[in-house]
Amino acid sequence: MDNYRYLRDFNSAEIEAEHYDIIIIGSGIAGVYTALEMPDNYNIAILTKETIDISNSVLAQGGIAVSLDKGDSPQLHFNDTIYAGAGLCNTEAVWVLVNEAAENIECLCKFGVNFDKKSSNELSLTREGAHSMNRIIHAGDTTGKEVCDKLISEVRNKHNVKIKERTFAIDLLTEDKKCAGVLAYDEDEGVCRIYLSSMVICSTGGFGQIYNNTTNPEVATGDGVCMAYRAGAELTDLEFIQFHPTVLYHPENKNFLISEAVRGEGALLKNIKGERFMPAYHELNELAPRDVVSRAIFAEMKKTGSSCVYLDITFKSREYLENRFPNIYKTCLGYGIDISKDYIPVSPAEHYCMGGIKADVFGRTSIKGFYACGEAACNGIHGANRLASNSLLEGLVFGHKIGDEAAAILKERTTACNSMSFASDRKEKNLDIESIKKQTQDIMTAYVGILRDKQGLSYAREKIDEFYKLAFDMKNKGVKDFELQNMLLLSRLVIEAALEREESRGAHFRSDFPDTDDVNWKRHIVKGVEKNA
Incomplete structure (x- = not known):
């Protein structure tokens, strides 16, 4: 492996270098929120593979889980997360998640995120699979975009943050098993650059693109996870790949997510014969954990010799659906499907990676100075199966934790790396x-x-x-x-x-x-x- 430690040969003496206190790789909710939670006196660079507004987070439809209802509690949210995780959740991390959820949602509201509200001006709550209570806050069916838009607007105004778009982070630079910076590729100029820092945070998202049909954007090729592995960081739980049960099945689009919130609002799953089937598979019916629903759909497709099943929400009015699910309604209508009258053809597609870079609740990995947050990280919250709408919450809570620790972390920082070079026989x-x-x-x-x-x-x-x-x-x-x-x-x-x-x-x-x-x-x-x- 040493002969191929880096994907590109380089000599730091011959490459343009920039120095930063903190480097964040990735521009989804985890990366951008982490930058906003950092003290203003640190110089920060955000490196993003495409433009800053392209990420898994932007595509997130359903919402964010938080226990705000009078009958709900962090304990109940904890119980549901543990149940969905099938015995492999890190209880310490889950407690942090559920107990610190509300304060981070309050921060989002202060940033101007416009969540849907009831007439009483309280946040509107819905339910998704494996949740025992209504605890999903949302902004229509484009929650991820609403949150990302507001956070990106905030981070663009930060004088201490530089955003490096179309900058591909190739490899983590290490010296004596400590983080020293990032070797990156400028996609517009076609040259390599070095970004030096003793604190690098990886928030590059998942790796859905290793599958044919995925709800992930094209950029989700697991670059951060692999960068970490080549540098010597530990990865864990990679076998646990979540398939979202309901992704549009249409000749022109097999990657558009039909949010779990549609089932949370009462939609029923039916096979090609028009028969409801989930009661035969699980006591929670359409709101069973995602792995259960995906396998049930797979079994029904096999049993009936079909390539999809159907989601039926035709009992709701057009006005209601246009208001509650504007993006889903409009997108389906563009393919000739009026969801107020027609069943929605759906089948499972890859959606989320529970595994990733092994990290603790402060984002620390096995490499000193290298941190991981969001879907690229694995701190054990999701166990073997992520509970719906815990993913955006994870990026917020643990981005905040890393931000809280930044000052203490940087007190221990070492001088940026000496001259480095690497040559291979590629x-x-x-x-x-x-x-x-x-x-x-x-x-x-x-x-x-x-x-x-x-x-x-x-x-x-x-x-x-x-x-x-x-x-x-x-x-x-x-x-x-x-x-x-x-x-x-x-x-x-x-x-x-x-x-x-x-x-x-x-x-x-x-x-x-x-x-x-x-x-x-x-x-x-x-x-x-x-x-x-």
């Missing part, structure tokens, strides 16, 4: 990158999806290994090359973890090991370069 290769990427996505979808078994996983490992070996020592010149390396590395690691866990738990379901085995498997699988050496 070779010029003429690979069909798009073809390899597509085949990787096909394999991951077919064999490492909702249902898994040893035979399929072993086949997937064999095929992905072939691609990995082809590309491993390739001279990487630009973003497409970097992304391919990261997608292949992550696919291998996900398959390895899925093969290793010989049980079914949460979002990981093995048809050859259909039962949950608490005796042998109520534990986490940790991946790291040293562990796998």
